[in-house]
Amino acid sequence: MGALLHWKVFLVLAASLSEEESAYWVLNFQAPEDAQRVAEVIPIQPKCPEAFEAHFHLDRTLHRLQLQQGGMEDIMNAVPVEESKRTSYVRGVSIYCHPETYPTDQHLRDLPQHISVGVGIHQRHAR
DSSP states (O other), X not given: OOOOXXXXXXXXXXXXXXXXHXXXXXXXXXXXXXXXXXXXXXXXXXOOOEEEEEEEOHHHHHHHTTOSSOXXXXXXXXXXXXXXXXXXXXXXXXXXXXXXXXXXXXXXXXXXXXXXXXXXXXXXXXX
């Protein structure tokens, strides 16, 4: 069975090999004598999984982290995350449901474009 793979796939696979595995492949599968040598190997980092937060309370989260203001980037920087569990935050919906913490016009303008906003009243605050 044959397969055609993009060269970047091979780079990612090669980058994931241990030193022992890499030495095995280098020793047992020598490059042809006329092959061009690469001056520098640039490691390719695997892409982080993308994250979408469909419902989060930016105001409450900032308050719990004792941050006066900020966005998701500030929250993510305030909470340590293991490297293997990191994600790339791509989009989200920030919910504001407590009248005392409704965002100001300036706060809404300062939010990144990838954050949508929902404003309402939580049933605990409805009269």
